Each structure stands twice: as structure tokens, then as C-alpha cells.
Amino acid sequence: MDVSAFDYELPEKLIAQTPLSNRAESKLLAMDRSTGELVHQQFCNVLDFLEPGDALVLNDTKVLPARLYGIKKDTGAKIEVLLLNEEDNHVWEALVKPAKRLKTGTEVSFGDGILEAVCTEELPEGRRRLKFHFEGVFHERLDELGEMPLPPYIQEQLEEKERYQTVYAKNLGSAAAPTAGLHFTPELLEDVRRKGANVVFLTLHVGLGTFRPVSVDTIEAHKMHAEFYQLSKESADVLNQTRKNGGRVIAVGTTSARTLETIARDHGGEIKPASGWTDIFIYPGFTFQGIDGLLTNFHLPKSTLVMLVSAFSKREYILNAYQSAIEKQYRFFSFGDAMLIADGVGTITKGEDHT
Structure with a gap:
């Protein structure tokens, strides 16, 4: 399938550069998975689309302030470092700019x-292996010096680091936020529980590959990056009970969706406690086994994430929904508005705007 089939034109002014002051004041575009019918709402009304017995699945990964600016000790030349993966005790794989300045031993x-580091190995594609030296606790030093690794389409400075974290972020390890979860407040999550829906957590550490464009012409030629995931027995039990009782499993974010579909694929359609690395690539033709609904943001043209949401419904429905969002001036990408894809959303009648 041609990658260009997932392209669309987005006015640059609709790329959200800063988060809203109130997380839950984002817009919400709900789309019926089977018919493509659209309902325009506010995110704070997401409760109207949930039923008692449903389960919301959230990714509790926490973003590292992983972008560091330093100088070479021998020459004073400026170096930018983006931490990717901790491989050993304070040894990190990192993306370095300009990489040609950082040779082994530098x-x-x-x-x-x-904070100090020495390059122990030169890797392909501008990556380096760095061994860090410091006094105290590494993550405290990182929090003191590091910046949030915002996507390249965000040009404005983020004044508060916590606005690029979900309110339930817990497990450090991501290079990017699971942005669908940025819309939730503690109060809204409590309202979800009060309605009788379960709030379930898993972890998937979002890697740098989430920013990489698809550089091939056909989907089948694209190679996905691998990311670490973990689902506890407690969470798996709740999800299985949800399905047993006739409730829906609604993934909050493509990261939650990819994790659940990885586990379902690897365990014959069942959701079991699991951890490991996934490079699952979901595009049209994929058979979903782990989720019944998807709450997500609006994604970049021709990205693997647009392909994923198209696979969950129909490409034509998704592109039509995106066009409707553009016409109604939705905010796009990481700090932008949200989209819910599930069956039956057209039955909502409370103050909705149908298209």
C-alpha cells in the first residue's frame, strides 16, 4: 500500500505549540468506528461516551528531561545530546549533534x-554510547539540567516541564509523552471511576522512533522501531474481567493500543501479564484483538500513527474526520485536541454537534 494514501494537508497554524491551561478543555472529535459518523464535543464530556463496566487503559510512562546541552572539555565546542536508552549502570545510548565532533574517548x-560523560562507542545514524559521571542521584542531575525532548514541530519553549507529562506519569523511561493522556485531570479520572468504568495502567516507553517519518514509498517496506512495554497481572485481570462482563477495552493512546495488540498477538488473542520489546506495525488489514475503542490525538500526515488509526476503522473515515477537524479549527499533534474512535458514538445526544 502506498504511503501517500495517508497524506493530508494541514495548515501550519493548527499545529498546537503550547498546551491549554486546563487540560480537559480540549476539543473531542468522536467518530463511529463502523459508520464514520462524527460528533464534535469537548474533552471534559468524554464521560458521555463511556459505559459502566468499560475499561480505560492508560500508559503511565514518564518522560525523561532527556535533552542536554554541553561542551567538549578539550575544545569547548557545543554538543547537544538526546538520551535514548539506558543500557547499563549510567551508560546510555544517545543521539548526538553534531555527531562528527564526538569521537570515542571524547x-x-x-x-x-x-554532569560529565565520555563517549565509549560510535554508533550509526548519529548515535553514541555515553558513560556518565556525577555526584548524587543521576535523575536529580538530569531534572536539574535536562529539557523535555519536544517534537521538532513544536517551536516554542515549554515553560513548565510537567505539562509534557500526564498527571498519572509514574515510570521513567520515555523520550516522548503518550500525548492522548495529556487531556486527563485527576478530577476527570475520578469521574471515570465514579461512573463505573475501570482505569487500568500499563507501561510503554516511547522511543525516538515516534518522531521519525516514514521514508519509504510503500507501507510494507517500513521498519518499525522497538519499544519496551510491561503489563501487570493486576491490569491483565481487570481487562479480562471487563471483556468477560461485556465491557469495552478502550486504549488511551496508540502506545496503549500497540501494547495490548502485541500481547494479544503473542498469546492467541488473550491478554496476559507480559513485558518485553515490541516493534508491532499496525496498518490497514490488521485484525485487532486487544481493544474495542481508541482515544488518541491527531497525527502527522503519512505517519505510522495515521496508519494505525486507519486500520482501526477505515482510511476514508479517518481522512474525512481529519478534514472536518481542520474545518472546525481543531488543534493538532502533541498539545492538540483529541479523537475517540468507537462503535455507537452517534447515539450521544447531549449538546453534540453532528456532522
Whole structure:
């Protein structure tokens, strides 16, 4: 299938550069998975689309302030480092700019020596293996010196680091936020529970590959990056009970969806406690086994995430929904508005705007 089939034109002014002051004031475009019918709402009304016995599945990964700016100790040349994966005790795989300046054995200082690193290995595609040296606790030093690794389409400075974290972020390890969850407040999550729906957590650490464009002409030629995931027995039990009782499993974000579909694929359609690395690539033709609904943001043209949401419904429905969102001036991408894809959304009658 041609990648260009998932392209659309987005006015640059609709790319959200900053988060809203109130997380739950985002817009919500609900789309019926089977018919493509659209309902325009506010995110705070997401409760209207949930039923008692449903389960919302949220990714509790926490974003590392993983972008560091330092200087080479020998020359004073500026170096930018983006931490990717911790491979060993304070040894990290990192993306470096400009990579040609950082040879094996080169030492880098961050924050006037508060944090130091030495390059132990040169890797392909601008990556390096770095061994860090410091006093105290590494993540405290990182929190002191590091910046949030915002996507390249966000040009404005983020004044509060916590606005690129979900309110339930817990497990450090992501290079990017699971942005569908940014819309929830503690109060809204409590309202979800009060309605009788379950709130279930899993972890998938979002990797740098989430920013990489599809650079091939056909979907089948694209190679997905691998990301670490984990689902506890407690969460798996709740999800299985949800299905047994006739409730729906609604993934909050493509990261939650990819995790559940990975587990279902690897366990004959069942949801079981599991952890490991997934490079699952979901595009039209994929058979979903782990989720019944998807709450997500609006994604980049020709991205693997547009392909995923198209697979969950129909490409034509998704592109039509995106066009409707553009016409109604929705905010797009990480700090943008939300979209819910599930069956039966057209039955909602409370103050909706149908198209």
C-alpha cells in the first residue's frame, strides 16, 4: 500500500505549540468506528461516551528531561545530546549533534561539570554510547539540567516541564509523552471511576522512533522501531474481567493500543501479564484483538500513527474526520485536541454537534 494514501494537508497554524491551561478543555472529535459518523464535543464530556463496566487503559510512562546541552572539555565546542536508552549502570545510548565532533574517548561537560560523560562507542545514524559521571542521584542531575525532548514541530519553549507529562506519569523511561493522556485531570479520572468504568495502567516507553517519518514509498517496506512495554497481572485481570462482563477495552493512546495488540498477538488473542520489546506495525488489514475503542490525538500526515488509526476503522473515515477537524479549527499533534474512535458514538445526544 502506498504511503501517500495517508497524506493530508494541514495548515501550519493548527499545529498546537503550547498546551491549554486546563487540560480537559480540549476539543473531542468522536467518530463511529463502523459508520464514520462524527460528533464534535469537548474533552471534559468524554464521560458521555463511556459505559459502566468499560475499561480505560492508560500508559503511565514518564518522560525523561532527556535533552542536554554541553561542551567538549578539550575544545569547548557545543554538543547537544538526546538520551535514548539506558543500557547499563549510567551508560546510555544517545543521539548526538553534531555527531562528527564526538569521537570515542571524547569527554563532555554539562552544567559546568555538574554532569560529565565520555563517549565509549560510535554508533550509526548519529548515535553514541555515553558513560556518565556525577555526584548524587543521576535523575536529580538530569531534572536539574535536562529539557523535555519536544517534537521538532513544536517551536516554542515549554515553560513548565510537567505539562509534557500526564498527571498519572509514574515510570521513567520515555523520550516522548503518550500525548492522548495529556487531556486527563485527576478530577476527570475520578469521574471515570465514579461512573463505573475501570482505569487500568500499563507501561510503554516511547522511543525516538515516534518522531521519525516514514521514508519509504510503500507501507510494507517500513521498519518499525522497538519499544519496551510491561503489563501487570493486576491490569491483565481487570481487562479480562471487563471483556468477560461485556465491557469495552478502550486504549488511551496508540502506545496503549500497540501494547495490548502485541500481547494479544503473542498469546492467541488473550491478554496476559507480559513485558518485553515490541516493534508491532499496525496498518490497514490488521485484525485487532486487544481493544474495542481508541482515544488518541491527531497525527502527522503519512505517519505510522495515521496508519494505525486507519486500520482501526477505515482510511476514508479517518481522512474525512481529519478534514472536518481542520474545518472546525481543531488543534493538532502533541498539545492538540483529541479523537475517540468507537462503535455507537452517534447515539450521544447531549449538546453534540453532528456532522
